[in-house]
Amino acid sequence: MSEQGLVLEFPLQGANFESAGEASSKIKRVLQQIGVRADIIRRVAIGSYEAEMNVIIHAYRGVIKAAIYPDRTEIAVEDEGPGIADIQLAMREGYSTAPDYIREMGFGAGMGLPNMTRCSDEFDIQSTVGVGTNIRMIFQHS
Amino acid sequence: MTVADIIKALPLTVIAAAGELSKPVEGGYVSDLLSNVMGFAKANSVWITMQGHQNVVAVASLANLSAVIIAGGASPEADAVKKAEAEGVVLLATDLPAFEVAGQLYGLGVRGL
Numbered sequence: 001m002s003e004q005g006l007v008l009e010f011p012l013q014g015a016n017f018e019s020a021g022e023a024s025s026k027i028k029r030v031l032q033q034i035g036v037r038a039d040i041i042r043r044v045a046i047g048s049y050e051a052e053m054n055v056i057i058h059a060y061r062g063v064i065k066a067a068i069y070p071d072r073t074e075i076a077v078e079d080e081g082p083g084i085a086d087i088q089l090a091m092r093e094g095y096s097t098a099p100d101y102i103r104e105m106g107f108g109a110g111m112g113l114p115n116m117t118r119c120s121d122e123f124d125i126q127s128t129v130g131v132g133t134n135i136r137m138i139f140q141h142s
Numbered sequence: 143m144t145v146a147d148i149i150k151a152l153p154l155t156v157i158a159a160a161g162e163l164s165k166p167v168e169g170g171y172v173s174d175l176l177s178n179v180m181g182f183a184k185a186n187s188v189w190i191t192m193q194g195h196q197n198v199v200a201v202a203s204l205a206n207l208s209a210v211i212i213a214g215g216a217s218p219e220a221d222a223v224k225k226a227e228a229e230g231v232v233l234l235a236t237d238l239p240a241f242e243v244a245g246q247l248y249g250l251g252v253r254g255l
Contacts, residue, residue: 018221021200025229028204038206039185045204046180053177106193111177118181 006068012055020056024049027066043119044139050112051077051135075137083129143167145209158226158233165208170252176201190240194218199225213240
């Protein structure tokens with residue numbers, strides 16, 4: 001039996017800071033319409049925003065997908081980009097490879113990946129240098 | 143306490159979302175690092191920053207913050223104001239430096255923990 005889920009999908013463009021966060025805002029709005037608990041929506045919004053921003057800051061392009069089920073929301077972000085050579089290092093709070101002009105905007109605090117692990121119930125990251133990075137997060141609704 | 147209450151007490155100018163001033167204020171947070179705010183600011187907090195670009199609005203909206211105070215005489219960018227109006231994110235500005243804003247809010251009973 002296949003699960004009934006609502007799937008939302010948005011393309012992301014590297015370096016496009018003007019529409020940064022829009023995909024996460026749309027996902028948040030749909031979760032609000034469905035009536036998911038506010039504190040859970042906030043966690044999904046934080047996780048999806050951080051993943052979305054990572055594509056905009058570091059990658060060339062990507063896609064963010066939200067699959068919303070009665071009991072959980074799954075966020076998957078896949079990008080074409082430089083990839084991450086040392087995931088363990090990248091997961092460390094405060095570590096960032098963001099360039100200065102992005103740091104001046106307040107990005108590149110080295111908190112994106114730690115925030116994703118903290119706010120999600122399950123977190124998985126796969127990366128290939130020179131190809132791209134895939135992130136998957138699961139948020140239980142209760 | 144609401145956003146309207148802190149506007150009465152501090153020299154803050156409402157830059158965007160004047161219709162949302164009844165939002166509750168349950169805490170405060172100061173940072174110019176967006177992911178730090180995302181990770182650690184609690185919902186319904188006022189956020190004091192010197193960043194005035196539109197990504198501040200996205201963070202405040204997604205993290206359910208009650209208002210953003212742009213301190214130190216920094217001016218919010220035009221597209222940030224537009225986005226804040228559209229998303230209902232209260233943007234406030236002041237010439238007071240961030241430390242002073244935090245201190246005055248603390249005096250009103252707003253806490254950071």
